[in-house]
Amino acid sequence: MDAKVRITLESLVNRLDDYFIDDPDAGRFNVHRDLFRDEELFALEMEHVFEASWVFLGHESQLPEPHDYLTTHIGRQPVVIMRDEGGELAAFLNVCPHRGTRLYPQRSGNSPVQMCPYHAWCFDSAGNNVKLKDQELGCYTEEFLQGDHGLISIGQFENYQGFLFGALRSEVPTLFEYLGDTRFFIDTFAQQSADGMEILPGEVSYTYEGNWKMQVENTMDIYHLTSVHATFAKIVGERQARENEAAGSDKVKAVNLNSLSGLASGTYTFDHGHTVFWGTDPAKENRALWSMRDDLLARGVEPLTVDWMFRPRVINFFPNMQFVDSASLQLRIIRPLSAQKTEMTMLCLAPKGEPREGRRRRLRQYEDFYNASGIATPDDVACYEDIGHGGLAASSQDWIQGFARGMENVIAGPDELAKEIGINPLHSSSGVQVQDETVFRGFYREWRSRMEVAKS
Amino acid sequence: MTVTTEIREQVADLLFEEGACLDQQRWHDWLALFSPDVEYWVPAWKGPFETTNDPDGEVSLIYYSDRLGLEERIWRLESSSSPAHRTIPRTCHSVNNIRISHAIPGQLRVEANWRVDFYEQKQAGLCFGYYDYLLEKFDQKWIIAKKKTTLLNDCIPSYVDIYQL
Numbered sequence: 176m177d178a179k180v181r182i183t184l185e186s187l188v189n190r191l192d193d194y195f196i197d198d199p200d201a202g203r204f205n206v207h208r209d210l211f212r213d214e215e216l217f218a219l220e221m222e223h224v225f226e227a228s229w230v231f232l233g234h235e236s237q238l239p240e241p242h243d244y245l246t247t248h249i250g251r252q253p254v255v256i257m258r259d260e261g262g263e264l265a266a267f268l269n270v271c272p273h274r275g276t277r278l279y280p281q282r283s284g285n286s287p288v289q290m291c292p293y294h295a296w297c298f299d300s301a302g303n304n305v306k307l308k309d310q311e312l313g314c315y316t317e318e319f320l321q322g323d324h325g326l327i328s329i330g331q332f333e334n335y336q337g338f339l340f341g342a343l344r345s346e347v348p349t350l351f352e353y354l355g356d357t358r359f360f361i362d363t364f365a366q367q368s369a370d371g372m373e374i375l376p377g378e379v380s381y382t383y384e385g386n387w388k389m390q391v392e393n394t395m396d397i398y399h400l401t402s403v404h405a406t407f408a409k410i411v412g413e414r415q416a417r418e419n420e421a422a423g424s425d426k427v428k429a430v431n432l433n434s435l436s437g438l439a440s441g442t443y444t445f446d447h448g449h450t451v452f453w454g455t456d457p458a459k460e461n462r463a464l465w466s467m468r469d470d471l472l473a474r475g476v477e478p479l480t481v482d483w484m485f486r487p488r489v490i491n492f493f494p495n496m497q498f499v500d501s502a503s504l505q506l507r508i509i510r511p512l513s514a515q516k517t518e519m520t521m522l523c524l525a526p527k528g529e530p531r532e533g534r535r536r537r538l539r540q541y542e543d544f545y546n547a548s549g550i551a552t553p554d555d556v557a558c559y560e561d562i563g564h565g566g567l568a569a570s571s572q573d574w575i576q577g578f579a580r581g582m583e584n585v586i587a588g589p590d591e592l593a594k595e596i597g598i599n600p601l602h603s604s605s606g607v608q609v610q611d612e613t614v615f616r617g618f619y620r621e622w623r624s625r626m627e628v629a630k631s
Numbered sequence: 632m633t634v635t636t637e638i639r640e641q642v643a644d645l646l647f648e649e650g651a652c653l654d655q656q657r658w659h660d661w662l663a664l665f666s667p668d669v670e671y672w673v674p675a676w677k678g679p680f681e682t683t684n685d686p687d688g689e690v691s692l693i694y695y696s697d698r699l700g701l702e703e704r705i706w707r708l709e710s711s712s713s714p715a716h717r718t719i720p721r722t723c724h725s726v727n728n729i730r731i732s733h734a735i736p737g738q739l740r741v742e743a744n745w746r747v748d749f750y751e752q753k754q755a756g757l758c759f760g761y762y763d764y765l766l767e768k769f770d771q772k773w774i775i776a777k778k779k780t781t782l783l784n785d786c787i788p789s790y791v792d793i794y795q796l
Binding site for chain 1: 673674675676677678679683686687688689690691692693694696697699703704706707710712713714715716717752785786787788789790791792
């Protein structure tokens with residue numbers, strides 16, 4: 176990095192205290208608005224948040240066959256996951272080691288041997304260099320030829336129950352440790368079929384004009400549901416009413432957001448910045464998975480895990496992925512493009528072997544709410560962009576009032592439900608009508624501790 | 632069945648009218664162009680040149696097996712309660728390369744190319760792709776029994792709704 180830029184960034188890091196108010200005993204927590212608009216802070220967070228530890232890369236079902244590949248990014252770095260001839264998965268920089276050309280140009284494909292378009296170096300699906308063009312003509316030193324000219328592996332790559340994670344650096348906690356007790360909740364997404372889970376064809380992506388942390392906050396923000404998604408709730412209510420009056424059938428059976436109020440819900444924050452929301456679904460039988468429930472119990476999945484498969488819940492994996500079950504399952508991958516532009520990739524996760532009727536319902540629920548073409552997600556995106564046109568446009572507005580709700584309710588350590596599950600969150604908040612905003616703290620404290628590392 | 636010039640003109644009139652209804656925000660005139668049991672489908676993409684092709688097994692951007700979903704969207708637009716529609720872009724539909732690819736009495740398959748230029752908050756945008764219609768004769772008029780819209784630029788800026796398709 177340019178020395179001048181480095182000096183600027185170091186001075187930013189040394190001012191980290193200026194970006195946070197974190198004094199819960201005095202009832203105060205806040206985050207400076209520059210975290211959402213400052214391009215220099217953005218460069219720092221790419222380095223210390225996204226490129227310093229684990230990020231979510233994809234699901235194993237996205238590359239099922241030998242020689243399949245899937246490209247993505249860790250922070251700013253293009254990477255490729257490949258399945259070799261023997262079926263083993265590995266992840267590399269998506270870069271030819273010769274001149275640095277991008278090697279795999281498509282999002283996904285199948286390629287037993289990939290040739291760099293520039294000087295025709297060739298690589299097999301295990302990342303080995305299998306041809307160095309015109310090597311027989313000499314011109315290279317013996318020392319060079321004894322070196323490794325294969326693709327460069329990323330620092331760490333692991334598969335947890337089909338979900339693939341990677342880190343550019345090798346000195347990171349084990350994935351098991353990094354996920355910690357969020358594993359209980361991830362298992363409720365991973366164990367829905369004896370045959371495993373799959374990403375359904377039809378990945379959808381969109382961009383929005385706003386900082387990536389708005390997406391992180393929104394998915395944990397229960398307070399917004401009844402206002403931002405009022406039209407969605409009304410439409411769902413009218414479908415139900417028509418069906419009840421036998422005036423038509425409800426072909427979607429989406430979660431009625433209004434029916435959730437008054438029922439138990441809560442949030443947890445965990446080590447490493449992960450957060451969880453959970454709620455109570457009064458109409459579990461409307462879920463696509465309901466018809467597979469008996470099979471799940473019969474094949475020995477923990478009854479408590481099965482029970483949690485039918486709760487609305489979100490796992491916010493720090494920093495770049497969200498497991499969402501507010502209707503059917505969705506994985507949301509967050510890719511920051513700049514301080515004020517973000518690309519989202521949305522994946523529909525489903526149990527393999529699902530009956531056709533359940534699959535149809537899953538898809539209708541998914542398309543109804545999610546994606547840039549649904550009737551709920553666009554309302555969230557519009558609000559992020561209105562923040563950009565509003566408070567973030569005025570450099571004089573440094574602080575907002577968006578972290579206060581539920582402050583009286585949050586407790587250190589596990590609540591009763593967490594004890595029943597056997598997990599040990601850093602903080603818990605639960606009850607009826609809490610619509611908690613304290614859950615964001617866990618995310619920001621981890622963000623801050625990552626940035627503190629930049630000081631040394 | 633012979634496709635007469637008169638039929639070609641009727642088809643072109645219908646497709647142009649559909650775009651004009653959306654551009655002029657005549658939402659209920661637009662709805663009336665569709666059969667109550669219309670299949671309205673915007674597939675997603677699963678490869679560089681391949682869209683999803685099984686709405687009950689793969690993800691679509693939009694899939695409705697009747698007109699109700701379209702009516703819900705129009706209600707949302709008109710409700711003034713949807714943050715995504717506090718402002719609505721000015722839109723300009725262009726429909727061209729219209730081909731009648733199959734014709735039997737009372738039923739036509741029509742394919743066309745389309746683009747919608749739109750403008751909102753001092754920014755211009757563009758969606759473009761292909762239409763694939765099944766038209767049916769009802770009460771002396773052609774109505775839309777099926778419409779499949781392929782959106783080519785599917786990394787969507789912010790969000791997309793029926794008036795941009």
